[in-house]
Amino acid sequence: MSDFASEAMLRLVRAGLQRQGLAADGPPAVRSAHVPLADKRTWLDRLWQAHGPDVIVRLGEAVHGMDDEPLLLALSLARDPPDLLQRWQRLERFVHSRHRVRVSQPEPGLLRLRHVSLDPLRPPTPAEDLLVFGFLVALCEYLRTPGVQARPIGQPVWSRSQRAWRSPVWPDDVSSWELRWQARPESPLTEPGPATPEGWVAHLQARLAADPGRGWTVDALAREAASSPRTLQRRLADQGLSFTQLLAKARLAGAARLLAADSMPTAQVGYVCGFxxxxxxxxxxxRHTAMTPGLYRSEFAPRLG
Structure with missing residues (x-):
């Protein structure tokens, strides 16, 4: 399977180096999408030794010039930093990443993040920590989140503030971070639903189809429909439907459209659509089409010539 996340990360890293005038110091060329862990660590260590940690943490700023990157388009649908981190964690699980970002939210507008390895004997290196957190901070700003600030836990000043990195003396441990922003209070929706039951269901389907990769729950969809969860479930049951059926239909329909109309890798289609x-x-x-995604694409995608 093509590791689309590795492909996207390589494109972003190369763009980040180019922004800093260091295009020649890019990661080693490989024939496959996946960069061996040892090669990646060797290259990052060389980059750290040659230019220092500031260059690595700034690589993430490349996201501000890559609006057409499919993976960024999927992540940019996040509503706020907690939603973004949920999508990032799902990406880590989807591609079976060895490294994971653990998240806690002690209060609104504040996240505490820790970068860990599934193998306790092979923890992430400081360079890998800075690479990941640099991208996460840049992604939060890409969402136009107001007042983003970030720093390794224990540091007295913010390393990132007002969309600029300071040049601090980095601590030995850069695996744990604080991320703060100006949280917007959620206002209840008062949008009236369509008058007919069929129109109301179509309204819900459109909400789900607009962002199939979101971590939808009954509560979240009820909020979008200006309804209580209990009322939403009852009205769906009156139509012979359930939340699970509605969500599965939206995700499968979205996947079918992307497979038939786009060259996006099939694995990435699955991630974007919430699987x-x-x-x-x-x-x-x-189960629903009697065809694998690859076969569906070969049957229905347009063919050049």
């Missing part, structure tokens, strides 16, 4: 991993995507898609 847990490639196996789950293939299984669910075949």
């Amino acid at each position: 847990a991993d490639q196996a789950h995507f293939t299984r669910q898609f075949k």
